[in-house]
Amino acid sequence: MSFITGVGLTAYGKHEGLTSLDLMSKAAELAVTDAGLKRAEIDGILCGYSTVSPHIMLATVFAEHFGIRPSYAHAVQVGGATGLAMTMLAHHLVDAGVCRHVLVVGGENRLTGQSRDASIQALAQVGHPDYEVPLGPTIPAYYGLVASRYMHEYGVTQEDLAEFAVLMRKHALAHPGAQFHEPITVADVMNSKPVALPLKLLDCCPVSDGGAAFVISRERIGETSVRVLGCAQAHTHQHVTAAPCLSELGAEIAIAKAKDAAGVAISDVRYAAIYDSFTITLAMLLEDLGLAGRGEAAARVRAGYFNKDGAMPLNTHGGLLSYGHCGVGGAMAHLVETHLQMTERAGNRQVRDASIALLHGDGGVLSSHVSMFLERVR
Amino acid sequence: MNGKRADWTSGDEAILYQACSACGSLQYFNRSFCAVCGAPDPIEKRASGEGTVYATSLVCRAATPETRAHIPYNIVLVDAVEGFRMMAHGAQDLAIGDKVAARFTQFAGRLVPYFEKLR
Numbered sequence: 001m002s003f004i005t006g007v008g009l010t011a012y013g014k015h016e017g018l019t020s021l022d023l024m025s026k027a028a029e030l031a032v033t034d035a036g037l038k039r040a041e042i043d044g045i046l047c048g049y050s051t052v053s054p055h056i057m058l059a060t061v062f063a064e065h066f067g068i069r070p071s072y073a074h075a076v077q078v079g080g081a082t083g084l085a086m087t088m089l090a091h092h093l094v095d096a097g098v099c100r101h102v103l104v105v106g107g108e109n110r111l112t113g114q115s116r117d118a119s120i121q122a123l124a125q126v127g128h129p130d131y132e133v134p135l136g137p138t139i140p141a142y143y144g145l146v147a148s149r150y151m152h153e154y155g156v157t158q159e160d161l162a163e164f165a166v167l168m169r170k171h172a173l174a175h176p177g178a179q180f181h182e183p184i185t186v187a188d189v190m191n192s193k194p195v196a197l198p199l200k201l202l203d204c205c206p207v208s209d210g211g212a213a214f215v216i217s218r219e220r221i222g223e224t225s226v227r228v229l230g231c232a233q234a235h236t237h238q239h240v241t242a243a244p245c246l247s248e249l250g251a252e253i254a255i256a257k258a259k260d261a262a263g264v265a266i267s268d269v270r271y272a273a274i275y276d277s278f279t280i281t282l283a284m285l286l287e288d289l290g291l292a293g294r295g296e297a298a299a300r301v302r303a304g305y306f307n308k309d310g311a312m313p314l315n316t317h318g319g320l321l322s323y324g325h326c327g328v329g330g331a332m333a334h335l336v337e338t339h340l341q342m343t344e345r346a347g348n349r350q351v352r353d354a355s356i357a358l359l360h361g362d363g364g365v366l367s368s369h370v371s372m373f374l375e376r377v378r
Numbered sequence: 379m380n381g382k383r384a385d386w387t388s389g390d391e392a393i394l395y396q397a398c399s400a401c402g403s404l405q406y407f408n409r410s411f412c413a414v415c416g417a418p419d420p421i422e423k424r425a426s427g428e429g430t431v432y433a434t435s436l437v438c439r440a441a442t443p444e445t446r447a448h449i450p451y452n453i454v455l456v457d458a459v460e461g462f463r464m465m466a467h468g469a470q471d472l473a474i475g476d477k478v479a480a481r482f483t484q485f486a487g488r489l490v491p492y493f494e495k496l497r
Contacts, residue, residue, distance in 0.1 A: 117441045117442070120439075120441035121441040121442060124441060128407060128465075130387045130407075130408075131387060131406065131407055131464070131465060132465050134387070134485075134486075134488045134490065135453060135465055135466065135467060135485070135490055136437065136440060136442075136444075136445035136448065136451065136453075136485060136486055137435075137437065137453050137465070138437060138439065138440065138441055140435075140437075140439070141435045141437045141453050142435075144435030144436075144437075144453075145433040145434065145435045145453065145454075145455055146433065147435070148433045148434050148435060148474060149432060149433040149455075149474065152433075152474045152475075193438070193439070194436070194438040194439075194450075195438060195439045196435045196436065196437050196438065196439065196453075197435060197436040197438065198435070199435075239407075240455070240465070241406065241407075241455065241463055241464060241465045242406075242407065242463075
């Protein structure tokens, strides 16, 4: 058994002058304080990576910097799925008795620490070095390929995809820490600059600075706690050229295993935190996970189903698309927001009932998947 | 493997793939073994260059000066008639399901396969 006992999140956007370690430290301090713990009580550290400041031993670099001498520490790299993969590992570590309190941390000055071109170029390297990268694809192009096929097979339109960007922006407007504060419309998305068609600028998440952290503990702390019910991963490929057909992607495999591990059904879920690097990512994952029928997710957005006051509130902080994406920390913000919702601390964003939540992360080009169910315990 | 591979990734005008002599699986990414059954030394084969468009994305925002000079350029996934999938460049009028054939072109200082509609 494991509990998420503390969370920390910085604002996303520009943090001029702060390093990756600075942002990790800020988030970690918030999470440790939120858990009501002292640094010395943390006996495990898991961290992600920083494309701005790569290091072969980032977890111990961070531990030394932050002032912790853990009995277990290392970095984890699964692209956008890293945050949930670390949470899954922390869950198993405390459950197995290896650690009592694992600090999970991610943070990067990805926006101000390097040029936007450098970020795009670094990320494009998830492509095959011989058979893909020489063709000049970008991350949006990899997802643009997937989008074109998904739209072709399931009759999804560019206007459908735009709905997800509009929804995430609407949610971000209620969060002071979000990178974007101006409302957008479907027309704005449609008229935004083409990036890798069918994806346009507002179909893509931004590059951000920011940090996020959580503490995963063996025992609950406080009145209301959040318990990890069950989680699972699936990894079907690395490169989009080698991806299986759309009906055999990892999200469906991971969610099936996670449902078994957690002993719950999708109908039990009251809050959803789903990876949204691009509008197509969110549309596909919602449908792969069973939160909408095939080709029907956009209609559910239009009907208000995923609104704060809808049947399945989704990414109420604004997601990667509008809260921001600082690398590993990006999707960790989804878990922080979920925790705030489950412990009824989300303020003006608070949903009626977040008693059971589903989180899903995706790394690479729909390559690596982690599904996780959380339950509120009183 | 026998001899040096000469395909577009090494600057030669050819598309190569591999066939496993044990299980018959095909693979496009070159390896010294079959990724399905693990058998060594898959047979090198030369593809005809014909196939069907599986997916397309028109890149309008590139990340390097070399690639930016080419925008917009169409990245395509093509299902080769031989039975493997590959990434390449393609004409901008290509749509999913189009029957295509490959030629080769220069892109950012490299030789790359470029698919056009089969006439």
